[in-house]
Structure formats: C-alpha cells, structure tokens
Amino acid sequence: MAVYTEVSDEELTAFLATYDLGRVLSFKGIAEGVENSNYLLQTERGGFILTLYEKRVALADLPFFLGLMEHLAARGFASPTPVKARDGQALRQLCGRPAAIVTFLSGLWPRRIQPFHCRELGAGLARMHLASADYALERPNDLSLEGWRKLVGACAARADTVQDGLARAIETEFAHLEKHWPSGLAAGVIHADLFPDNVFFLGETLSGVIDFYFACNDFYAYELAVCLNAWCFEGDGAFNATKARHLLSAYRQLRAFSAEELEAMPTLARGAALRFLLTRLYDWINHPPGAYVRPKDPIEYLRKLRFHQRVKGPAAYGLR
Amino acid sequence: MAVYTEVSDEELTAFLATYDLGRVLSFKGIAEGVENSNYLLQTERGGFILTLYEKRVALADLPFFLGLMEHLAARGFASPTPVKARDGQALRQLCGRPAAIVTFLSGLWPRRIQPFHCRELGAGLARMHLASADYALERPNDLSLEGWRKLVGACAARADTVQDGLARAIETEFAHLEKHWPSGLAAGVIHADLFPDNVFFLGETLSGVIDFYFACNDFYAYELAVCLNAWCFEGDGAFNATKARHLLSAYRQLRAFSAEELEAMPTLARGAALRFLLTRLYDWINHPPGAYVRPKDPIEYLRKLRFHQRVKGPAAYGLR
Numbered sequence: 001m002a003v004y005t006e007v008s009d010e011e012l013t014a015f016l017a018t019y020d021l022g023r024v025l026s027f028k029g030i031a032e033g034v035e036n037s038n039y040l041l042q043t044e045r046g047g048f049i050l051t052l053y054e055k056r057v058a059l060a061d062l063p064f065f066l067g068l069m070e071h072l073a074a075r076g077f078a079s080p081t082p083v084k085a086r087d088g089q090a091l092r093q094l095c096g097r098p099a100a101i102v103t104f105l106s107g108l109w110p111r112r113i114q115p116f117h118c119r120e121l122g123a124g125l126a127r128m129h130l131a132s133a134d135y136a137l138e139r140p141n142d143l144s145l146e147g148w149r150k151l152v153g154a155c156a157a158r159a160d161t162v163q164d165g166l167a168r169a170i171e172t173e174f175a176h177l178e179k180h181w182p183s184g185l186a187a188g189v190i191h192a193d194l195f196p197d198n199v200f201f202l203g204e205t206l207s208g209v210i211d212f213y214f215a216c217n218d219f220y221a222y223e224l225a226v227c228l229n230a231w232c233f234e235g236d237g238a239f240n241a242t243k244a245r246h247l248l249s250a251y252r253q254l255r256a257f258s259a260e261e262l263e264a265m266p267t268l269a270r271g272a273a274l275r276f277l278l279t280r281l282y283d284w285i286n287h288p289p290g291a292y293v294r295p296k297d298p299i300e301y302l303r304k305l306r307f308h309q310r311v312k313g314p315a316a317y318g319l320r
Numbered sequence: 321m322a323v324y325t326e327v328s329d330e331e332l333t334a335f336l337a338t339y340d341l342g343r344v345l346s347f348k349g350i351a352e353g354v355e356n357s358n359y360l361l362q363t364e365r366g367g368f369i370l371t372l373y374e375k376r377v378a379l380a381d382l383p384f385f386l387g388l389m390e391h392l393a394a395r396g397f398a399s400p401t402p403v404k405a406r407d408g409q410a411l412r413q414l415c416g417r418p419a420a421i422v423t424f425l426s427g428l429w430p431r432r433i434q435p436f437h438c439r440e441l442g443a444g445l446a447r448m449h450l451a452s453a454d455y456a457l458e459r460p461n462d463l464s465l466e467g468w469r470k471l472v473g474a475c476a477a478r479a480d481t482v483q484d485g486l487a488r489a490i491e492t493e494f495a496h497l498e499k500h501w502p503s504g505l506a507a508g509v510i511h512a513d514l515f516p517d518n519v520f521f522l523g524e525t526l527s528g529v530i531d532f533y534f535a536c537n538d539f540y541a542y543e544l545a546v547c548l549n550a551w552c553f554e555g556d557g558a559f560n561a562t563k564a565r566h567l568l569s570a571y572r573q574l575r576a577f578s579a580e581e582l583e584a585m586p587t588l589a590r591g592a593a594l595r596f597l598l599t600r601l602y603d604w605i606n607h608p609p610g611a612y613v614r615p616k617d618p619i620e621y622l623r624k625l626r627f628h629q630r631v632k633g634p635a636a637y638g639l640r
Contacts, residue, residue, distance in 0.1 A: 008431040025426040025522070028360065029351035040348065040360065042426070047362075106345040106362070111328040202345070 005037045005052045005095050015094045018085040019101065021045045032197060035213060037097075040104070047104030048083060052097045057213055059098050064139045065212050066090050066100055068132065068189060073103075075131040078208035080105055107200025107207035118231055118243040120206040121199060122250030125191075125227065128209065129220050129255055132189035141192065141216040143275055145181055148174060151278040158285045163299055170277070173305060177271050182219070182264040190223040191215050195230045221261040224248060225268035228317060229276065229304050237303050245318025262314045269308040269317075277301035325357045325372045325415050335414045338405040339421065341365045352517060355533060357417075360424070367424030368403060372417045377533055379418050384459045385532050386410050386420055388452065388509060393423075395451040398528035400425055427520025427527035433551050438563040440526040441519060441547060442570030445511075448529065449540050449575055452509035461512065461536040463595055465501055468494055471598040478605045483619055490598070493625060497591050502539070502584040510543040511535050515550045541581040544568060545588035548637060549596065549624050557623050565638025582634045589628040589637075597621035 007015075007027075016024060022044030030038040030049075037052040053062065066082045070090070073081040080102035082090035090100050110117050141147070152174050159167035191198070193214035200208040224247070232243040248257075280298035287295045311317075327335075327347075336344060342364030350358045350369075357372040373382065386402045390410070393401040400422035402410035410420050430437050461467070472494050479487035511518070513534035520528045544567070552563040568577075600618035607615045631637075 006431060009428065010432065012428075023522075024428060026424075027428045031349035031351040042367075104346075108329065108332075108344060108347045111326060112330065202343075 004054050005097060007039070007050075007052070007095055011095055015092070015099070016043075018087065018092070019083065020086060021048070021083070021101075041101065048101050049080060049104055050094075050099065050101050052094055052099045053213075054097065057098075061139060061213075062091050062098055062100070064137045065215060067137055068135055068212055068215055069102065071135045072128065072131050077128055077131040078105060078206075079212065080208075080210055105200055105208035105210060107202050109197045109200055111196075113196060113231055113243065115243050115246045116204050117196075117199075117201065118246040119250040120201065120204070121194070121227060121231060122224075122247040122252075123254060124199070124206045124209065125194070125223060126251045126254030128191065129188060129223070135189050139216045141190075141218040143192070143214070143216075143279065144218060144222075144271075145178060148177075148271075148274060148278055151282055155278065155281050155285060159281060162281060162284060163302070166281075166302065169302065170274070170281075173270065173274055173309075177267070177274060180267050181271065182260065182267060185219040185221055185261050185264060186258065187217060187219050189215060190218050190220060192218065192223065192226065194223065194227050219261075219264075219268065220255070221257065221264060222268050222272065224251060225265065225272040226275075228265075228269050229272050229301070233304060233307075237300075239307050239316075241316065241318045248317060248319055257319075262319055265314045265317055265319070266308055266311045269311070270305060273301050273305035273308055277305060324374050325417060327359070327370075327372070327415055331415055335412070335419070336363075338407065338412070339403065340406060341368070341403070341421075361421065368421050369400060369424055370414075370419065370421050372414055372419045373533075374417065377418075381459060381533075382411050382418055382420070384457045385535060387457055388455055388532055388535055389422065391455045392448065392451050397448055397451040398425060398526075399448075399532065400528075400530055425520055425528035425530060427522050429517045429520055431516075433516060433563065435563050435566045436524050437516075437519075437521065438551055438567040439570040440521065440524070441514070441551060442544075442567040442572075443574060444519070444526045444529065445514070445543060445547065446571045446574035448511065449508060449543070455509050459536045461510075461538040463512070463534070463536075463599065464538060464542075464591075465498060468497075468591075468594060468598055471602055475598065475601050475605060479601060482601060482604060483622070486601075486622065489622065490594070490601075493590065493594055493629075497587065497594060500587050501591065502580065502587060505539040505541055505581050505584060506578065507537060507539050509535060510538050510540060512538065512543065512546065514543065514547050539581075539584075539588065540575070541577070541584060542588050542592065544571060545585065545592040546595075548585075548589050549592050549621070553624060553627075557620075559627050559636075561636065561638045568637060568639055577639075582639055585634045585637055585639070586628055586631045589631070590625060593621050593625035593628055597625060 024043050026042040028040045030040050035056045036054050039050040041048045041050045069079045070082050072079040083101040084090045085092060092099050152170055156167050159170060191212060198211045227247060228244055232240050234240055277298050280296050280301060283295045284298050344363050346362040348360045350360055355376045356374050359370040361368045361370045389399045390402050392399040403421040404410045405412060412419050472490055476487050479490060511532060518529060518531045547567055548564055552560050554560055597618050600616050600621060603615045604618050
C-alpha cells in the first residue's frame with residue numbers, strides 16, 4: 001500500500017512538460033509496492049507507471065535498474081520500459097526525489113498460485129536470465145552473506161521479543177550458511193525479489209515482470225531458491241513439491257542446471273529463507289507505529305527455513 | 321489508502337463472467353478512498369472501477385447511491401455510471417461483500433486549490449443539484465443534527481485527550497446549532513462529501529465527480545457550506561474569501577439563492593465544520609493501532625469552526 005509522496009498539480013504539470021506524452025487524463029496512486037510511491041498515469045499516449053523512489057532505493061543504483069529494464073525490453077522480455085524525456089534521460093527528479101516513468105504492463109498478479117503459474121514462472125525466469133546475460137552494468141547483491149551479517153547484528157537484541165529463541169536460531173543458521181555457501185555457480189543478473197505480486201499473467205500466460213529494484217548479480221540458482229520460497233509453499237505452511245517441479249523443470253528446459261547448482265539448491269533455499277526472515281524481522285522490529293505499510297510476518301520465513309533445514313537433497317524439490 | 325479486501329483470481333474470474341466486459345487486462349488496487357476497497361479494472365471494453373463496499377456502507381443504501389449515479393450520468397452530469405451485469409443488476413456480491421463496477425472517469429483531483437477550481441466546482445454543484453432534482457429515491461442525512469448528537473455522546477469522554485477543552489467546545493457548539501439550525505431551505509439530493517479528491521479536472525475544466533457514498537437529502541446550501549470548508553481554507557488555516565466568492569457566485573448563476581439560504585450560510589458552515597470535526601474525532605479516538613488508514617486531523621476542523629463562529633454574516637464568504 002504505497003503512496004508516500006503526494007505530487008501537486010503544478011509539480012506534475014512541470015514534470016510532464018519535459019516529456020512527449022501528450023495531455024494527462026488520469027493520475028492515481030496505486031496500492032501496491034512497498035518501497036516506492038507508484039502512480040498510474042494515463043495520457044493521450046497510453047498508460048504508464050510513474051515511480052518516485054523513496055529512501056530505501058540508492059540513487060546510485062537507479063541507472064542499473066532502469067538500464068536493465070530497457071535492456072530486457074529491447075530483447076523482447078516483457079518488462080516495463082523506461083520512458084525518456086525530451087532530453088534523452090529516463091531518470092529524473094520530482095518532488096525532490098528521483099523519479100522515472102515506465103510503460104504500463106497488462107496482466108494480473110496471481111493471488112492464488114497454481115502449478116501452471118510456477119511452470120510459466122520457471123520458463124520466464126530462464127528467458128530473463130538469458131536475456132540479461134549480456135547486460136553491461138553490474139551490481140553486487142547487498143542482501144547476500146555480508147548483508148545478512150549486518151541484519152543478524154541489527155536484529156539480535158530484539159529478535160526474541162518476536163519469538164522466543166529466534167535470535168539463537170538465526171545466529172546458528174547464519175554460521176551454517178557462512179560455512180557452506182556455494183561458490184563458482186553460474187551467475188549473472190537476477191531479479192532477486194520475484195514474489196507473485198511482481199509477476200503478471202494474462203490467462204495462463206506470463207505477461208510481464210515488474211519491480212526490478214532489488215536486481216543484482218548473483219547465482220542464477222539463488223533466484224530459483226527465492227522463488228521456491230515465494231511460490232511453492234501453501235498457506236498452511238506445507239511445501240508443494242509439484243509446484244517446485246513445475247518451476248524448476250520449466251526453467252531447466254531453457255537453461256540447464258549443472259550438477260553443482262542442483263546440489264547447492266537446499267543451501268541456497270536456506271539462504272533465501274534467511275534473507276527474507278531477516279529483512280522482515282528488521283522491518284517488524286523497526287516499523288513506526290501508525291505506518292501505512294503493515295509489516296509482513298517474519299515467522300512465515302522461519303517456518304520455510306525449518307523445512308529446508310530438514311531437506312536431504314535436491315530431490316525434495318522434485319529434481320533428479 | 322484503501323484496499324481492505326483482496327480478491328483472488330478465481331473470485332474475480334467468476335465475478336466478471338457475469339458481465340459482458342471482455343477479457344481482463346489489468347486489476348490494481350487504488351490508494352485512494354477511505355471507506356471502501358477500490359480496484360482499477362481494465363478490460364477489452366475499457367477502464368472501470370470495481371468497488372467492494374466495506375462495513376461502513378449500509379447495504380440498504382446502495383440502491384440509492386448507484387441509482388443516483390445512473391440518474392446523473394443519464395442527464396449528462398459526469399459521474400461514474402454503474403455497469404450492469406447480464407442479469408441487469410449493477411449491485412452484486414464479491415468476496416462476501418456488496419460490490420459494483422462503475423465506468424472510469426478521466427481527470428485528476430486538484431492537490432492545490434486555485435480560484436478556478438472553486439468556480440468550476442460551484443457551477444458543477446449547481447448542475448448536479450439541478451440534475452438530481454427529479455431523482456425518485458430519498459435518503460435522510462444521517463450525519464446531520466441527530467447523527468451529530470450521537471457522535472457528541474460517543475466522543476465526549478475522550479475528546480479532551482485530543483485537545484484540552486474540546487469536549488466542552490463541541491457540546492457548546494452542538495447546543496447552539498440545535499437551537500439555530502435553519503428549516504425550510506431549498507433541499508434535494510446532495511453529495512455531502514465533496515472534498516477535492518472527489519472532484520476531477522482536465523486542465524481547468526471539471527471533468528467529473530466521484531464517490532457518492534454519503535449522498536443524501538438535505539439543504540442545497542449545506543452542500544455549499546461543506547465545500548466552503550473543504551475548498552476555501554489555506555494550508556495555514558486562513559480563509560480565502562476570493563475562493564469562496566468564486567464558488568458561491570458560479571453556483572448562484574445557475575441556481576439562485578433565496579435570502580434565507582444566504583442568511584443561513586454562517587450557521588450551515590458551522591454545522592458542516594462540526595460534522596467533520598466529529599467524524600474525524602471519532603475516527604481519531606477509535607482507529608486501531610497499525611491500521612492502513614492514517615486518521616485525518618480533527619483539529620483542522622475545530623479551527624474552521626472557530627472561523628465561522630466569528631463570522632458576522634454571509635458577506636464574509638464574498639456574498640452580498
């Protein structure tokens with residue numbers, strides 16, 4: 001639920017005067033996205049999303065994100081395309097914040113995941129990884145081991161107020177991952193936040209991927225691990241191996257796994273679970289009372305972590 | 321910021337199957353409106369707003385609201401038009417709630433009010449009052465004297481926790497209004513909640529009015545009093561008589577005031593200020609911690625009330 005910055009008429013008019021988008025017909029805040037302020041903008045030229053980047057997004061990273069979207073769209077991967085103003089720049093300023101306009105993507109994000117969603121997602125992910133392989137810019141994943149270490153420290157004192165024993169469970173897991181985190185796996189640009197609300201479908205077909213503001217360079221298989229957690233657990237906490245098999249087998253038809261990637265999957269899934277456990281826990285502990293955004297439950301990710309800790313090998317994910 | 325009810329894919333698909341709207345292209349929660357859940361729905365037939373009516377709206381009132389929108393639209397007044405399903409019904413059920421689809425209105429609501437907005441608003445209001453004059457249904461204003469009496473009682477015990485002396489100030493004002501509230505003024509259907517975010521403009525022209533879910537029968541001049549409060553005060557609390565003159569003089573060019581309406585304006589403006597002071601105060605006192613919606617400041621309306629209490633006559637509003 002996110003509109004943090006109200007844009008006045010004068011500011012909007014002055015901003016849009018620098019584009020060739022025709023007359024504005026509508027401008028509405030969207031109740032989706034958590035990090036930034038998003039507006040649906042309709043003009044004589046069509047539908048667009050206007051995003052104002054709020055404090056969590058580093059200005060220095062925006063050229064990487066916007067360039068990636070442009071790169072993917074140019075290769076036929078359905079992602080929002082940044083719209084350039086008359087001066088040729090897509091990244092601009094509005095209300096004292098960095099801001100950009102991107103094209104509007106049709107489609108609905110799935111509220112209830114079916115196996116076909118996972119199959120489409122797997123294929124879409126592989127196409128995205130292949131399309132981004134020659135993207136020139138790089139951005140390290142600041143939410144991998146080093147980032148987790150900082151979050152473990154920042155949450156340690158208050159984790160047990162959320163659930164008894166949580167601080168210890170996190171420290172133990174982090175120590176394990178530090179020791180066993182893989183190296184040398186196939187890597188490139190990943191989305192790194194591919195939750196269902198970032199993936200659009202028209203009917204049973206994936207129609208687009210949005211919200212590239214966590215994209216970074218990391219193992220391709222880590223992206224799959226994030227998706228296993230976000231797409232393949234049921235509401236009651238049960239892991240759905242059928243969905244996982246659909247996801248992973250559709251992916252590997254387009255980009256084959258190595259034996260090492262396969263072997264590392266349980267560890268990567270534990271890391272992906274810890275990553276969202278930590279960021280959710282941090283937000284839970286630190287969210288101001290009365291804030292717009294209702295923080296997400298960190299314990300959901302502790303339960304997912306527990307599942308992967310018990311996994312004996314990649315076969316648990318429907319892989320052979 | 322309002323999406324209280326998440327609509328699943330299956331529920332949306334089943335719901336839309338009862339309409340002739342073609343394939344769904346997009347479905348996004350809108351961060352506007354406070355009482356209900358609003359989604360922007362795009363289909364092959366165009367843009368629509370899907371509203372799920374949450375608990376504050378009485379089911380029994382919905383035929384009045386939807387019928388009014390249809391009545392106004394049929395008379396050429398730019399309001400959303402309810403879309404009927406194949407069974408001829410506009411009021412339906414979705415996710416266990418009453419729900420309706422209305423047409424999408426182009427336009428932007430003004431974030432910073434200029435005198436031309438007030439002029440357009442005045443003329444639009446008069447057109448709306450004239451267009452609704454032959455509307456067959458009636459709905460009493462449950463937020464007039466009787467409703468205020470209940471709110472005064474409900475807020476009395478805790479009003480002073482918001483501002484010292486507030487309970488007393490409210491009781492004194494209510495007693496005054498009970499004694500001096502006018503009777504016999506020209507009356508009919510009014511919108512009763514015409515804040516800027518419910519009025520759309522394209523350029524300097526009013527393009528539509530939305531959100532008729534407080535509409536009721538009351539004095540036409542009371543509608544103007546609500547608008548004086550909502551449109552003619554500056555951010556620093558100062559009353560802008562120029563804006564008021566634009567509002568009222570544009571209105572009276574299309575629907576003339578009687579001497580009684582003119583004379584009653586300061587009292588009506590006090591009542592309109594008390595009405596929003598009371599509902600905001602009630603929400604302020606009763607809003608659950610961590611709720612999505614940030615309650616609006618009741619004290620803003622205490623300051624507006626104080627202004628109208630000091631007014632000597634209708635000349636203060638730019639009228640003669």
